[in-house]
Amino acid sequence: MRTLLTGGTVVSLDPSVGDLKRADVLLEAGVIVAVAERIDAPDAAVIDATDRIVMPGFVDTHRHTWQTALRGAGADWTFAEYLAAIHGRLRPCYRPEDVYLGNLLGRLEALHSGVTTMLDWFHCAQSPEHADAAVAALRDVPGRSIFCYGAGWGTTDPIGAEVRRVRSGLSGDGLVTMALGLRGPELTTMDTVAEELRLAAELRLRTSVHIESGGTRRPIAELRAHGLLRDTTTFVHANRIGDDELRMLADAGASVSISPDVELKMGMGWPETGRMLAAGLRPTLSVDDCPSNGGDMFATMRTAYAVQRGLDGGLRSRDLLEFATVDGARACGLAARTGSITPGKDADIILLRADDLTVFPVNHPAGTIVTAGHPGLVDTVIVAGRVVKRDGVLVDVDLPALRSRLVASRDRIAAAAGVALDGA
Template sequence: MSRILLRGARVITMTPGRPDAELVDVLVDGDRIAVIDEDLEAPGADETVDLTGRVLLPGLVNAHLHTWQTGLRCVGADWTLMEYLTHLHGGAVQHYAPDDMYVSNLAGALNQINCGTTTLGDWCHNSLTPEHADAAVEGLARAGIRAVFLHGTPYRDPDIPHPLAEIDRLLDGPVRDHALLTLGMAVQGPQYSSPDTAVTDFRAAAERGLVVSLHQSGGELAPGWAAVRTAGLFGPRTNVAHGSDLPDGWIKTLVDAGVTFTSTPENELGQGHGTPVTGSLLRHGAAPSLGTDVDTVVPGQVLTAARIALAHQRGLDHAHHRHHTGTHADTPSVTAKQALAWATVEGAKALGLADQVGRIEPGMQADLIAVDTRALNLWPAHDPIAAVLHADIANIESVVIAGRWRKRDHTLLHPGLAEVMDRLLESGGRLLHAMGAV
């Protein structure tokens, strides 16, 4: 393992008590952050990198992405939620082969790295067979991204529990074999399972110490929610994807239990999931993590999700203030730094990795990105946090995951990228044809 000294950048550590941004050096030793300080000396370092003109920050966390859909990118830009469910889950799912899972997860994870994401919550609810699940896991591993593989299946009868034999098989082999991967459960959850099944699935996750993640998007709550609450199974390793229009009393109950939420604001607003949960969480002293959900409908850029979440919540708060006071607000209700925390610190928490990623601190994993603020769209970058939030793919100069360069000088360091793209094109074309879409 190498020692890398990173000099000259303005560093956003996201660590409480430190400045928003500071001119410090960062020493990476192996896969971890070793030292953060001014004018560091590192005799014997394998590499010293001058990052003057860049902003260095923790790698972004995309906490909710159905990566298996990458091969069908852009086909559903005009789909409503019901059209998405009909075409993808009612049509495409049955046509997936294991190789489609592999190439979609490989290409989708590489795209996330290119966008500055170092940690991915892969909500894989198309594990039709063990071979499909193994192929999806191998795609993530081949890309070199840090990921929580949230094992799920296509929608099934509400009385059928999650296939625990598959969870145990993955724990004993395919996931355990890859250092950057951990396992979680993508369950149907209390909204789409019978009460007994929901409790069974939550208890199984708790017994194995796994993050359990579930979908909830508007509508009256099903009886399973009360059953899981009565069983005392909501906790810090519970993640609610979307959570749109949950009643305020339930938000408080879940927040008090330590439950995390992942909002995918661009998709939620565009497809009709309901109002993003951001404001409700903030009122209860919590905050969302962020995801991009589906490449079939929206682009996979977490920074875009952060900007949309921020602007949407500010818009709601401004309207509320004008309605009640008749005047414009004097100060913003939500800050850019909060939005950046949603894409880093909160994402790590949602995936059960808060002790490893999301901040730049000694002992944490060396998952870092460098944003080049010398480009015309960001220069002069007077406020580093705003500059990062306003960045796009062209500004993500470098990505380090577990101390290894995965992107450098604006170029992904993955061999055979053209072949991956060709395989993805073939996979997507075949799936569209099978769906009758072409």
């Protein structure tokens, strides 16, 4: 199959390709093969990208997708209240089918909003069946997904056997791959951290870990002192860790993921975007959880941008696009495959409506996407060359039936947990 995207405004996020006011993009066998002002490909299927911005799909580096049915319930929660409600009361009531529906609808929502690659940070692994349900949901959505297996919050049980079991079913390089979510130095011992890193190395898995010092600990310095910093680990949040600790992460080649909406609303501290850049790190962006905030990367970019501009005025809008695409792909170990419109990379591309009245006229494409973009602009989504959303509608998805199933799941979970989800 050859597909030609014609006449769009290309924001490639690849310096060698650049931005093109009017260009064509040729796809073949799921791969980008050419980007130019005009391409002659008479045998290709044509997608008219006139009045569209053509850009790489977004990369979300950290999302607890299983919580989708609880959307909005945590709008006013602090982090302590979130832990008490989600992990203390609601999570124990989740059945495998609830996990499946949360992951399915959550991943579909992300795809609908232009997130072609997403790391699903899963910490509802109460049984092998729960983990299998999460993976099955990701496989049932035609997006590029990384199943990041994490032990249940607060657990201390060994996880090696279960991680190996899950890995045995995710050993290829298809659209659904695997990572390991570490419990980290703030939830377990250094011996356990070392054991889990050895397990990840054995199984050739990248790792991700939540870090938030509260200004009272030095978790990165502790990890370095034990020889446990890796260039394959993404550190999530990292609020209020020391400047020297950020430099330790940069020196180790590690990556970072910030969730600006959640960090601000839950009292974790300012998103550390500017301090990370000053230390030599390229931040990546993540939604984190939908009970507390929206699930799209447009809002995430805008919050990170506005906050850091307010603090020091140093960011440019293109920085945010890079965080949300090519930098995110690099943190996921997928820089060679996705994150930019580059010949040779997989065709993970979104088309945004440039004629929508909320953004028209588009004078500065990168600035418009970051400051005024929203999911309603996402007209077309392509993953590995396959069109999965066209003319604003997901392809071959029975949303009414799925909505009914998710609502029934939500009602059962809330009743079993005795938790009101309406803020009352």
